[in-house]
Amino acid sequence: MDHPTQVLLLKSLLTMIEQRQTSMADAIYLNPVESYTSLVQLQREQRHLFDLRPLMIGLGSQLVCPGDYLTDDLSGVPVLVVRDNEGSLNAFINVCRHRGARLLIGSGNIAGAMTCPYHGWAYGLDGRLQRLNPPGSFEGLSCAERNLTRLSVLEQHGLIWVHPMPGGQINEAEVLEPLANEVRDFGFQHYSHYETRRLRRHFNWKVVIDTFLENWHFSTLHRQTVLPIFIPNTSHFEGLGANLRLIMPRRSIVELFGQPEEQWDLLRYSAIIYLLFPNTLLVWQGDHLEVWRIFPAGPGCVDQCFIEVSLHVPTAPTSSKEKDHWDKNMTLLMKTVDGEDFQMARHLQKGYASSAQRYLTFGRNEPALRYFHCAIQTAINGQ
């Protein structure tokens, strides 16, 4: 984020803090409870949000050397991304073209060829089948007819996007717009992946996003964890296409009152949440990045989700002190989000399934929630 933008946002935030205000929607919004419980809604979301759109799969810095790869099944399509000898990324469906075995698991580095664990067919980093084994058993077939099924992949400003459907195209000019320059300025391609955790939890996938889209609940739910760090009732919201940005000020931000604007540093004094529509959250935490990716847990799993959270740090730790620092961040993160937000979310989902009410009420002080749910409805209605 460039400095003039930081100054503009800080002016707005500091005024809000002085006046005890927050970004407001024009009106309250009634969100149908069905959005979290309906199988029809889930099917439409799966098709329009997860099958037909490019998905953010991780950071390019997770795949540094030739042969570095990662796999990802969370969207329902087994995806394999590998860096080739020229430094480019290739993406494939992670399925062997012989009888369909999963080719690679997890993440790591493969030297040379990608070899199927079932009968040993080997593929180059470009997805080409190297030979049809055993000789004489596949007469009439050429290797070229059994190359891995390629998916479109884009590496932009340190983020990797993959289209989960063969033939699906990724529009480079659109994928991050209008946030491309803002994300570029962070330089995430130079970051170091620290840790990833994956969870399966019993609530609708959108509840995870919801929990990040207001900080009003810090003074009640997070009294013991992050309330001492953040000002709880003030945040700056801006909708940016289908994406959005929410800035939550740290208590230390009051140090900026009276300081010359040239020295203002929004990134140090706030948490900045970017929702990359529909299911990725980049959470800038002052000195490092959390990436959250959230998916429905499968067809029919309207009340279950897969959650992946990764910590990315500016440089790989070189001492136990640095490692302790990032471990403490991960511990606080899990204590707050998994221990507090997701405990609450389990009860929310049970409440949705009850007949208590047909609508949730989003207050004017929760504009990001309204924006996100309206964007979902627009996308699944094909508008």
Ligand code: FES
């Ligand atoms: S399924 Fe891969 S070699 Fe047989």
Ligand SMILES: [Fe+2]
């Ligand atoms: Fe929370």
